Amino acid sequence: MTPAVSPVLNYKYGFSKPENYFFKSKKGLSSRVVEEISSHKSEPDWMRQFRLDSLKVFQAKTLPTWGGDLSGINFDEIYYYIKPIRDKAGSWAELPEEIKNTYDRLGIPEAEKKFLGGVSAQYESEVVYKSIQNTLSKKGVVFLDMDSGLKEYPELVKQYFGTLIPPADNKFSALNSAVWSGGSFVYVPKGVKVELPLQAYFRINAANMGQFERTLIIAEEGSFVHYVEGCTAPVYSTDSLHSAVVEIFVKKGARVRYTTIQNWSQNVYNLVTKRMRVEEEGLGEWIDGNLGSKLTMKYPSVYLMGKGARGEVLSIAYAGKNQHQDAGGKAIHFAPHTTSKITSKSVSTNGGRTSYRGLIQMFPSALGSKTKVVCDALLIDEKSRSDTYPTMDIRLNDVVVEHEATVSKIGDEQLFYLMSRGLTKADSEAMIVNGFIEPIVKELPLEYAVELNRLIQLEMEGSVG
Amino acid sequence: MILYTMAEKTDNIILIDKLSKNQKFDVHDRENKIFIIFLTGKKDHQGQVSIIIKGKSAKVQILGLIIGSKNQKLNLFTLQDHQQKESISDLLIKSVLFDNAKFYYEGLIKIAPLAQKSNAYQKNQNLLMSANAWADSRPKLEILANDVRCTHGATVGKIDPEILYYLKTRGLSDKSASMLVIDGFFRVVLDRIPDKQLAEKLQQKLNQKIRMLL
Numbered sequence: 001m002t003p004a005v006s007p008v009l010n011y012k013y014g015f016s017k018p019e020n021y022f023f024k025s026k027k028g029l030s031s032r033v034v035e036e037i038s039s040h041k042s043e044p045d046w047m048r049q050f051r052l053d054s055l056k057v058f059q060a061k062t063l064p065t066w067g068g069d070l071s072g073i074n075f076d077e078i079y080y081y082i083k084p085i086r087d088k089a090g091s092w093a094e095l096p097e098e099i100k101n102t103y104d105r106l107g108i109p110e111a112e113k114k115f116l117g118g119v120s121a122q123y124e125s126e127v128v129y130k131s132i133q134n135t136l137s138k139k140g141v142v143f144l145d146m147d148s149g150l151k152e153y154p155e156l157v158k159q160y161f162g163t164l165i166p167p168a169d170n171k172f173s174a175l176n177s178a179v180w181s182g183g184s185f186v187y188v189p190k191g192v193k194v195e196l197p198l199q200a201y202f203r204i205n206a207a208n209m210g211q212f213e214r215t216l217i218i219a220e221e222g223s224f225v226h227y228v229e230g231c232t233a234p235v236y237s238t239d240s241l242h243s244a245v246v247e248i249f250v251k252k253g254a255r256v257r258y259t260t261i262q263n264w265s266q267n268v269y270n271l272v273t274k275r276m277r278v279e280e281e282g283l284g285e286w287i288d289g290n291l292g293s294k295l296t297m298k299y300p301s302v303y304l305m306g307k308g309a310r311g312e313v314l315s316i317a318y319a320g321k322n323q324h325q326d327a328g329g330k331a332i333h334f335a336p337h338t339t340s341k342i343t344s345k346s347v348s349t350n351g352g353r354t355s356y357r358g359l360i361q362m363f364p365s366a367l368g369s370k371t372k373v374v375c376d377a378l379l380i381d382e383k384s385r386s387d388t389y390p391t392m393d394i395r396l397n398d399v400v401v402e403h404e405a406t407v408s409k410i411g412d413e414q415l416f417y418l419m420s421r422g423l424t425k426a427d428s429e430a431m432i433v434n435g436f437i438e439p440i441v442k443e444l445p446l447e448y449a450v451e452l453n454r455l456i457q458l459e460m461e462g463s464v465g
Numbered sequence: 466m467i468l469y470t471m472a473e474k475t476d477n478i479i480l481i482d483k484l485s486k487n488q489k490f491d492v493h494d495r496e497n498k499i500f501i502i503f504l505t506g507k508k509d510h511q512g513q514v515s516i517i518i519k520g521k522s523a524k525v526q527i528l529g530l531i532i533g534s535k536n537q538k539l540n541l542f543t544l545q546d547h548q549q550k551e552s553i554s555d556l557l558i559k560s561v562l563f564d565n566a567k568f569y570y571e572g573l574i575k576i577a578p579l580a581q582k583s584n585a586y587q588k589n590q591n592l593l594m595s596a597n598a599w600a601d602s603r604p605k606l607e608i609l610a611n612d613v614r615c616t617h618g619a620t621v622g623k624i625d626p627e628i629l630y631y632l633k634t635r636g637l638s639d640k641s642a643s644m645l646v647i648d649g650f651f652r653v654v655l656d657r658i659p660d661k662q663l664a665e666k667l668q669q670k671l672n673q674k675i676r677m678l679l
Contacts, residue, residue, distance in 0.1 A: 397593030
């Protein structure tokens with residue numbers, strides 16, 4: 001398999017590799033499974049207790065009654081922890097052939113060459129491969145998988161872990177807190193600017209396996225980091241569950257940008273809780289692309305805690321056949337002169353459904369704050385559906401709050417014009433859709449932008465009828 | 466509820482000055498209706514105004530003029546339910562909130578799969594006159610047809626201090642400057658009412674109330 005083959009083309013039909021595991025927990029969830037995971041990872045007592053407490057919260061909480069249809073999830077049919085190979089490989093060459101093949105098909109070695117940033121790839125539940133630039137560690141930047149983070153920086157992890165998204169936040173954050181494995185731990189010291197994006201690739205490759213990665217990013221005063229997370233997954237016949245928790249702390253004057261392109265296979269429930277806490281003059285940015293999965297429920301949020309803090313959410317959702325993308329963003333203003341902006345672009349085609357769901361909340365302490373929410377939706381055919389559910393809860397008057405949304409189809413005149421120039425209908429539609437999401441795509445690292453455009457081109461080919 | 470019918474029978478204007486549960490209005494083929502939600506009293510209000518567009522090529526306007534004050538709680542739900550094709554519905558609801566007034570607004574546009582070539586608009590603007598007033602706005606869309614044009618928007622804010630400052634440099638008092646701005650804020654809605662007599666009557670009522678509150 002040459003890396004030149006478009007990973008997108010392969011994805012369309014799905015591929016999977018034979019399973020080869022070192023350790024696999026029993027199906028279903030119980031305190032025994034949780035204890036097993038914890039002891040397998042030789043975790044400190046407080047983490048074991050944290051997991052067990054979270055399990056109780058999970059069992060006590062009910063599923064959300066709003067959003068997408070969650071009735072298809074059977075929590076007893078899921079493997080909560082799988083460890084694929086014994087040790088983590090230190091370099092690309094040491095990786096097992098099989099895993100390398102999978103990555104080749106995704107074109108990742110190419111990506112690695114282009115980006116000299118650290119690459120940490122999550123195959124199954126655990127990060128098995130990482131290569132960190134020497135320059136990163138020289139600057140004091142920590143970029144580890146979460147398990148190693150806990151081992152090497154126990155005090156730091158204990159101080160922040162689960163404080164921004166406590167287990168009791170929602171049923172799925174409780175589940176993640178009980179069974180998490182993998183994810184990234186990033187620490188950027190005061191004043192350090194990480195120029196190259198840090199990248200992690202996530203993959204699911206076992207039928208019925210849940211993926212519960214946990215990411216913690218701490219950006220100290222005046223620092224900057226861009227974290228990129230890309231997901232692709234092969235297709236399976238039974239439903240699988242992905243439920244991540246991402247906690248990000250943006251200190252005074254710091255800036256964190258978190259980019260996700262999520263492309264789970266179309267049987268995955270993707271239920272993720274993501275939150276940033278932004279302090280004085282800090283800037284937190286989410287760029288969130290949701291293309292795959294059966295159902296996504298994800299609303300990255302910014303908690304603007306310090307004076308002059310800023311938050312931005314850019315969200316793209318693309319729903320095809322049998323897909324429901326319930327995505328959006330939240331901005332909660334606690335401090336004076338804070339600003340937020342949420343931009344959402346969604347495309348529904350071939351019977352797919354996209355829902356924008358968002359929240360703007362401003363407390364009386366948020367004097368002089370501003371927010372703007374813009375949602376644009378494109379409906380490709382008559383079978384598809386688009387919803388907008390914004391909430392604006394404003395508890396003071398010295399603020400500026402704006403929300404606007406539009407829903408429309410591809411303009412006949414635009415299509416006619418492009419087709420009169422010799423383009424096929426599919427190409428014209430793809431071009432219009434790519435233009436529609438362009439404001440967000442241009443914020444992506446180049447190769448992600450290229451992949452996204454290619455993917456949409458491909459998806460559009462199938463939707464013309 | 467008072468029902469105004471224009472002499473020419475071209476426009477049906479329905480004035481809703483109190484809210485109740487499940488107020489439903491059906492709109493049929495080619496009908497042209499204007500609903501005015503007019504709440505300026507002292508009482509709390511809670512209720513729904515559902516416009517069910519059962520006919521083709523109908524035209525509906527839903528206008529809202531709302532003033533809240535003291536500890537008033539206003540709770541409004543509107544529905545623009547497009548069941549048939551080629552209809553237009555246009556909603557514009559504006560509120561001015563004083564003191565501790567709380568306005569909760571939820572608006573839903575529904576476009577059924579059959580309702581192709583529908584246009585539906587929804588706009589909610591809220592002017593907060595005191596630090597303790599608040600507005601919670603939830604404009605929602607559920608669109609199940611593709612050949613449609615739907616937009617919605619919502620804003621919450623206070624009077625721009627620069628506008629007030631400008632007016633005051635022209636010799637206006639605080640009160641008359643605010644009066645002027647609120648008058649302009651509501652005028653946009655009133656201008657959409659084809660019955661000029663009615664529009665003027667409503668404007669007088671609004672001004673009276675605002676003069677009392679400022």
